[in-house]
Amino acid sequence: MMNRFRARAYQLLEFPSRVDRPSWLIELLLILLIIISVIAVCLETVPDVLKVHGPFLMRVDLWITVIFTIEYATRLWAAAEAYPELPAWKARLKWAISPMALIDLVAILPFWLAFVVPIDFRLLRLLRLLRIYKLARYSPALTALFAVIREEAGTLFAALIILAILLVFAASGAWLVEREVQPEAFGSIPSAMWWALVTLTTVGYGDVVPHTVIGRLFGGLITLLGVGMAALPAGIIATGLAQHLHERRNRLCDEFREVLQDGRLDLADGRRVEALRRELGISRTAVRSIYEEVQREQPPRQCRCPKCDHVFSPPR
Amino acid sequence: MMNRFRARAYQLLEFPSRVDRPSWLIELLLILLIIISVIAVCLETVPDVLKVHGPFLMRVDLWITVIFTIEYATRLWAAAEAYPELPAWKARLKWAISPMALIDLVAILPFWLAFVVPIDFRLLRLLRLLRIYKLARYSPALTALFAVIREEAGTLFAALIILAILLVFAASGAWLVEREVQPEAFGSIPSAMWWALVTLTTVGYGDVVPHTVIGRLFGGLITLLGVGMAALPAGIIATGLAQHLHERRNRLCDEFREVLQDGRLDLADGRRVEALRRELGISRTAVRSIYEEVQREQPPRQCRCPKCDHVFSPPR
Amino acid sequence: MMNRFRARAYQLLEFPSRVDRPSWLIELLLILLIIISVIAVCLETVPDVLKVHGPFLMRVDLWITVIFTIEYATRLWAAAEAYPELPAWKARLKWAISPMALIDLVAILPFWLAFVVPIDFRLLRLLRLLRIYKLARYSPALTALFAVIREEAGTLFAALIILAILLVFAASGAWLVEREVQPEAFGSIPSAMWWALVTLTTVGYGDVVPHTVIGRLFGGLITLLGVGMAALPAGIIATGLAQHLHERRNRLCDEFREVLQDGRLDLADGRRVEALRRELGISRTAVRSIYEEVQREQPPRQCRCPKCDHVFSPPR
C-alpha cells in the first residue's frame, strides 16, 4: 500500500499533466509560491514596507519555506520510484545530486541552518532569491534553450573574445583622445572601459559621452562596431536554434519511419509519436508536416534478382 | 435578387482585390477611416487642440462611428454567405464570435452604449483607440507573423523566464553594491529592478547608472548579459519564420506535385496554384524556383529505348 | 572606328574589373569624387569652415559637377551599346529612365538648372547630397540586399503595423499613468508617443522616462515588448537572406547540372559558371561545395526496355 502511495506522489510531483487534475493544481500552487516568495524577498528590502508589513512577510516566508521543505522531503522519498532497479537509498542519492534537486535544497537549507549557525541576515535573504531558479523545472522549452546555449558555448565564447579585443581597442582609443577634456570619465583605460562597454553593447546610457570632434568620430566608429558586435550573439543563437530544431525533427522523422514500416499508423504508434513529440517540444502542426514528408518519401526501389529475374523490394 | 445583392456585398467587404475596383476603393476608405479615427483620439488628448477643434473632432468621430456601424451591420448581414450550408442566423453568429468581428464590435459598441449607461469619458476614449486593431485585417503577412509568434510562444516564454531570473540576479546584485551610494535609485531590490530591466533590454535610458567601481564592473557584466538576452527573441523569431516559410513552401510543393501529375500545367492548375500562393503569401519569384525544383524531381514520364525505339513509362 | 571607341567607353564605365586596369582606376576615381563631393556639402554647412574655405569648396564642387556631367554624357552616349538590337536613341532613352541613370541626372541637374531658374540655395545643397546614392552602383551585394528587402516588404510592413499598434498602446498607457506627474512629457498621447517610440525601438535616449512606480512597471513592460519588437526585423531579414541565398545556390546548381551533362567541366563551362557566380555574388568556397554536391547526386537510374531488354540511362 505504501508503495502505491509513493508511486502516486512521484507521479503527482514529477509528471504533472493537465489531464491529471490534482497534479496540475499542485504544479500551479508551487509556481505561485515561488513567485510569491521572490516578491516577498524583494519587498522586504523596501524600508517602508519592511517597517509596516515586516512580520507579515516573515510569516509568509516561514510558511512557504515549510511547504518547500515538505515538497523536498516528498520528492526525495518518491525518488525511489525513478530508478526501480536501484535500492531506494541509492535512487534517492542519485536524485539528490541532480541540479534541480540541489536548487530545491538551496531554496530551503539556509532557513533551517540559520537556527543552528548564525548566518548574516542579508546573505540569507539573497540565498532565498535563488528560489526563482526553481521555475526552470516548469518550462520544457527552457531545457531546449539551455541545450542550444550549451551547444553554441564555444562560438558564444569566441564572440566574447572579439568583444574583449574591441573593448581594449575602444577604451584605449577613447582614453587617448578624450582624457584631457574629460579627466574624470576617460582619465585612465579602466575608467574609459565603462563608456566602451556601454557603447559596444548598444545600451548607451549617455552618462559618459565623447565631447571632442575626434572623440566623436572615434565614438561613431565604436557605435558601428557595437551594432556588429550585438549582431553576433543573435546570429549564433538563431543558427543554434535552427540546428537544434533540425535535429529534433530528424529524430521524429526516424520515429515515423519506424512506426510506418508496417504501412499503418495504429493507436500504439500514435501514442509513441505523441510522447516523443511532447518530449522534443515540437508543435502539432509541425508534426503533421513531418508526417507528410515521411509519407511522401520514395518507396524502396525495386530490385531484379540477376539469377531468377524475380522483382522485389529490398528491406531497408 | 436580395441574395445576389448580399453575395456582392460579401465579396466587396471580405475579398477585396485590385482587379475588382469598387472593393479596392472600399478597402482603402476603411483603412483611411481607421487611421483618421486613431489620430483624432490622440489629438483630442492635446489640451490646446481640444479647446480649438474639439467640436470638429467630435463630429469626425461621430461620422466615422456611424460608418463603422454600417460596416459592421453589412458584414453581419453578408456573413450568411460565408457558410452556405448553415442557416443564416447560425452563420452570422459564427462570424460574430470570430476575433476580427469582436474587434469590430468593440470599435463601435462603447459609443452607442454611452447613450444608455454613463461611461467614464476617459475610458470611452481609450476604447476607441482599440480601433487600430481593425488594421490587422488588411495585412496577410501579419497573419503569418502572428502564427509564428503563437508557434514559438513556448520558446519565447522560456526566454522570458531566463529574463526573470537574470532580472532578479541583476537587481539584487546592484542593490548590494550601490544601495549606500545611491539610496534613491538602488535603495531596495524593486527599485533596482528599473535599472536592471532597462539594462538587460539594452534600452539604456541612463537616468539611473551605477557610480561605484564595483557597481560598474557588475553593471558591465549585466550589459553583456543584456546583449545575449536581446539576442534570444531575435534568434527564436528567425528560426520560427524560417520554419514557417519551409512549411508553406512544402504545401506549395505538394500542390505543384499534384497538378503536375498529369504532366501538364494548364490554366485551371495555374489558378489553383495562384490562389494557394496568395493565401500563403509567397512571392512570385519564390514560386518559380519551387516550380523548377518540383519539375526537376519528376522522373521522365516517357522513355524511348535507343535500341528498338519502343516508348514506355519507366517504373518509379 | 567611332563604334570601337564607343564600345570601349561602354566597357570602361559599365563593366569595370580588376583585370582591366584603366576601368578599375576610373571606378576608383568616381567613388572618390562621390565621397569628396558629399563631404564638401556637409562641411559647407559648418559656418566657420564656410567663412574660411567657402570659395575653395565651391571650386571643388564645380569641378566635380563638371566631371559627373561628362560621366553622364559618356554613359548616355555609350548606352547605345547596351541594346545593340535597338536604334541608338531608343537604347539611350531606355538607359536614361533606369533608376541609376536618374540618380546620375539628379546629381548634376540642379547645378545647371540654377543658372536658368533661381533655385533656393539650401535646397540646391541638399539635392547635391543625393549624390551619395551614386555609390549604390558599386556594391553588387547591395543589389541582393535590396532584393531581399523588397521580397520581404510585406512581412516588414506587417512588423510595422504591429509596431503601430504597440505604439498607440504604449503611448496611451503612459499618458494615463504619468500625465499628472510629468504634464510636459506625457501631457497628451501624441507627446507620450515620443517616449513610446524611443523605448519600443530600444534606442532609449532617456530624455523622457516614467517617474511614478506604476509608470515604471508599465515602462518595464514596454521595454520588454521593445526587445521583441526589435527582434522582428532581424528575424525577417535573416530568413529573407537565407531564402535568397538558397535560391541563388539553386540557380548555380542548375547551371552545374547543365554543364556537367556531357560529363566533363571544360574551360567554356568554367567561364560560364564563373560569370554566373559573379552575377549572383556567391563566394568561391561556396561554389566548390555546390559543385561537390551536384557531382555527388545520384546518376540517372538505369531503365530496362520491356520489349528488347536493352538497359540504358534515360535522358533527364
Added chain:
Amino acid sequence: MMNRFRARAYQLLEFPSRVDRPSWLIELLLILLIIISVIAVCLETVPDVLKVHGPFLMRVDLWITVIFTIEYATRLWAAAEAYPELPAWKARLKWAISPMALIDLVAILPFWLAFVVPIDFRLLRLLRLLRIYKLARYSPALTALFAVIREEAGTLFAALIILAILLVFAASGAWLVEREVQPEAFGSIPSAMWWALVTLTTVGYGDVVPHTVIGRLFGGLITLLGVGMAALPAGIIATGLAQHLHERRNRLCDEFREVLQDGRLDLADGRRVEALRRELGISRTAVRSIYEEVQREQPPRQCRCPKCDHVFSPPR
C-alpha cells in the same frame, strides 16, 4: 636527440590538448600571462595606481615580455617541424610571416626596440595592448567566426553603404528642422551626424535629442530606420553562420560516406572522423545525427532474393 626535443617543443606549443597535460599547462599559463599583461597596461594608466605600484607593474611587464620572447624564439625554432619537406630556415620564414607570428612579434618587439631607438612612451604602452590579439590563437570557434565575417564581407559592406546613405539623410534632415532651436548640436550637418549615428545604431545616448515637434516626428522615423538598420548585420551573420555550418556538416558527411564505403566503421575510421570533427568544431551530438543521416542514405549493400535465395549487390 635535438630533433626529438624540437618535435616535442613543436607539439607542446602548437598542438596542446587536454590529454597531454604539460602542453595544457603551458597553454593555460600563456593565456593567463596575456590577460595579466593587458590588465597591467590598463592599470598603468590610472595615475594613483601608477604612483604606488608603478615599479611593480614594470617588473611584471619585464618578466612577461621575457617569457613571450622565449615563447616566440621557441616557436620560431620549432617551426621547422611544420614543413618537414622544406629546409629549416625556409619553414621558419614561412611561419614568421603568418598573421599569428606577426602578432607575437608585435607583442615583444617594441619593448626591445625601445633600448635601441627612443620610442614615445605612450605609443609603447598602446603597442603592448596588442598582446590581447594573441588570445585569438586559443579559440577554434573564433577562426570559424572570422571565416564567416570574411565570407560575408561583401554583404556587410553593402549594409555599411546603406548606413552611410541613411546617415547623410538623417543628419541633413535633422539639420534642416532643428538647427535654429539647437544651434550647438544641429548647427551643421557634420555635428548633426553625431545624433544621427547614435540613433541609427540604436545606442541612443540621449546627450543630443530633437526638441521641436517636427524634429521629433523626423527623429521617430530615424529610430524606426535604426531598428531596421541594426537588423541587417544580425540577419547577415545568422545567414553566414548557418551557411558555414551547412558546409562544415557537408564535409563531415562526405568523410562519413567515404569511411562507410566498406560497410564498417572501424577504429581508424573513428579517429579520422574525430580529427575532422575537432578541426571543424562540430559538437559530438551533431556528429551522431550526421552519422545516422548518412547511414540511412546508404543503399542496402547485400540483397537476398526472397524467391531463390541468391545473394547479390543491387546496382545503384
